[in-house]
Amino acid sequence: MGMPIGVMYRCENAPENLPAYARLVERAGYDELWVVEDCFFTGAVSAAAVALASTERLRVGIGILPAAFRNPALAAMELANLCRLFPGRVLPGFGHGVGAWLEQVGADHPSPLSVLGETVAAVRALLAGETVTVDGRYARLTDVTLEFPPARVPPLSLGVRAERSMRLSGRVADGTILAEGASPAYIGWARDRIDEGRREAGRTDDHRLTVYVDFEFDPDRRVARREIATRLAGGRLQPGDAELADELAALTAGGSDVDALAAALPDAWVDRFTMAGTAEQCAAAYDRIGAAGADAIVLRPPTDPQLAVAQLTLAADELLPGLRTVS
Numbered sequence: 001m002g003m004p005i006g007v008m009y010r011c012e013n014a015p016e017n018l019p020a021y022a023r024l025v026e027r028a029g030y031d032e033l034w035v036v037e038d039c040f041f042t043g044a045v046s047a048a049a050v051a052l053a054s055t056e057r058l059r060v061g062i063g064i065l066p067a068a069f070r071n072p073a074l075a076a077m078e079l080a081n082l083c084r085l086f087p088g089r090v091l092p093g094f095g096h097g098v099g100a101w102l103e104q105v106g107a108d109h110p111s112p113l114s115v116l117g118e119t120v121a122a123v124r125a126l127l128a129g130e131t132v133t134v135d136g137r138y139a140r141l142t143d144v145t146l147e148f149p150p151a152r153v154p155p156l157s158l159g160v161r162a163e164r165s166m167r168l169s170g171r172v173a174d175g176t177i178l179a180e181g182a183s184p185a186y187i188g189w190a191r192d193r194i195d196e197g198r199r200e201a202g203r204t205d206d207h208r209l210t211v212y213v214d215f216e217f218d219p220d221r222r223v224a225r226r227e228i229a230t231r232l233a234g235g236r237l238q239p240g241d242a243e244l245a246d247e248l249a250a251l252t253a254g255g256s257d258v259d260a261l262a263a264a265l266p267d268a269w270v271d272r273f274t275m276a277g278t279a280e281q282c283a284a285a286y287d288r289i290g291a292a293g294a295d296a297i298v299l300r301p302p303t304d305p306q307l308a309v310a311q312l313t314l315a316a317d318e319l320l321p322g323l324r325t326v327s
Contacts, residue, residue: 002286002290002323002324003286003289003290003294003295003296003297004031004032004059004295004296004297005030005031005032005296005297005298005299005320005323006030006031006032006033006034006059006061006210006296006297006298006299007025007030007032007033007034007298007299007301007312008033008034008035008036008212008298008299008300008301009021009022009033009034009035009036009047009051010036010300010301010303010308011036011037011038011041011042012041012303013305015042015047015050017305018035018047018050018051018054019050019051019054020054021033021305021309022050022051022054022055022058022060023054023055024309024312024313025055025058025312026055026056026057026058028312028313028316028320029316029320030058030299030312030316030320031058031059031296032058032059032060032061032091032296032298033051033055033058033059033060033061034060034061034062034063034091034212034298035047035048035051035060035061035062035063036063036064037062037064037065037066038098038101039097039098039101039104039105040101044062044063044064044065045062045065045078045079045082048060048061048062048082048090049081049082049085052082052085052086052089052090053086057089058089059088059089059090059091060086060089060090060091061091061092061093061177061210061298062090062091062092062093063093063095063157063159063177063210063212063298064093064094064095064097064157064158064159064177065092065093065094065095066094066095066096066097066098066101066102066107067094067095067096067097067115067116067119067120067138068096068097068102068107068108068109068112068115068138069097069102069105069107070119072118072119072122072123072126072139072141073122073126073141073144075094075119075123076122076123076126076127076146077146079092079123079127079150079154080126080127080146080148080149080150081148083127083150083151083152083154084148084150084151087150087151087152088152090154091154091155091157091175092154092155092156092157093156093157093158093159093175093177094116094119094120094123094156094157094158094159095116095158095159095160095177096112096115096116096160096165099112109137109138111137111138113164113165113168114136114137114138115137115138115139116158116160116165116168117168117171117172118134118136118137118138118139119138119139120156120158120172120173121134121139121172122134122139122141123156124153124156124172126144126145126146126149127146127149127150127153127154128149128153129145129146129149130145131143131144131145132144132145155174155175155208156173156174156175157169157173157174157175157176157177157208157210158172158173158175158176158177159176159177159178159179160176160177161178161179161238163193163239166190166193166194166197167193167194167196167197167200168197169194169197170193170194170195170196170197170198170199170200170201170203170207171197171198171200171201171203172201173207174205174206174207174208175207175208175209175210175295176190176194176207176208176209176210177210177211177212178190178209178210178211178212178294179212180212180213180214180227180231180300181214181227181228181231181238181273182211182212182213182238182273183238183240183241183272183273184272184288184289184291184292185240185241185243185292186238186239186240186241187209187211187240187289187292187293187294188240188292188293189238189239189240190209190293191209191292191293194207194209208295208296209293209294209295209296210294210295210296210297210298211289211294211296211297211298212298212300213274213275213285213289213297213298213299213300214227214228214273214274214275214276214300215274215275215276215282215299215300215301215311215315216274216275216276216277216301216302216311217276217277217279217282217311217312217314217315217318217319218276218277218311219277219278219281221270221274221276221277222262223276223302223307224270224274224276224277225262225263225265225270226258226259226262227274228262228265228269228270228273228274229258229259229261229262229265230258231273232248232252232261233252233256233257233258233261234256235248235249235252235256244269247266251264251265271284271285271288275289275297275299279315279318279319279322282315282319283319283322283323286323299312299315
């Protein structure tokens with residue numbers, strides 16, 4: 001078997017459509033459904049509960065809960081609920097959140113790294129049934145014990161981007177989630193930083209690297225090109241992609257027009273940054289992502305819900321069977 005294949009329920013889609021979408025994803029044969037929490041769309045915990053209750057076997061990922069938004073005790077209570085009601089099907093993720101959004105709601109903190117590390121450590125201990133007392137820079141709990149901890153602590157992942165946060169994920173988490181736009185080079189860079197953190201902590205257990213990827217099951221690849229162009233219009237590249245800097249500077253020399261950049265992008269860049277095109281092109285991207293060090297992949301379909309459903313359904317028939325045979 002190859003990597004688990006998940007599907008994202010994009011935050012732009014209305015919450016009332018989630019139950020039917022989750023059932024379709026399960027029926028089509030995908031392994032996971034991932035809900036997201038971007039301000040100010042929908043809450044990921046309630047969305048995960050709806051998706052879990054609407055399906056029978058589908059694992060549901062939460063990617064991600066901004067740590068500064070939540071008291072660790074409340075986060076642990078919510079996750080314990082889900083894990084007891086749907087054992088083995090919950091994949092929680094925490095992250096920093098977007099700085100501007102955190103400032104907007106008064107949840108910003110001078111040390112985002114401390115917030116994330118303290119939150120995850122406290123949540124893990126509470127889910128394990130421990131009595132937790134902590135007086136950190138952010139997390140402050142006194143003799144807190146969950147009345148209904150789950151039978152097993154779910155794997156906790158961090159959705160992070162930068163070097164220090166990657167190392168933190170290796171030290172304190174069971175997995176890492178990479179946002180869309182991750183090239184194989186960046187995936188390899190991230191895996192190296194995560195492993196550095198794991199060595200620092202003396203960890204030898206498994207650490208799952210989950211990669212979100214822009215997905216378009218269409219030979220035209222127009223939507224995928226625009227997603228890349230929107231991300232690169234500012235001229236910024238992820239670590240591992242520095243070799244593209246001069247070419248990107250030339251492509252954006254005339255300004256940051258997204259449509260012009262999308263039209264000018266080399267096909268090799270679409271291959272590098274997305275899983276888009278024909279079944280053969282998508283399968284090749286899947287192989288590249290796995291070879292770079294990913295353990296699971298989450299397809300981020302086009303924003304248009306009807307187009308997303310059509311492409312995911314078609315891909316289930318024409319793409320998934322071939323990927324399932326990958327060893």
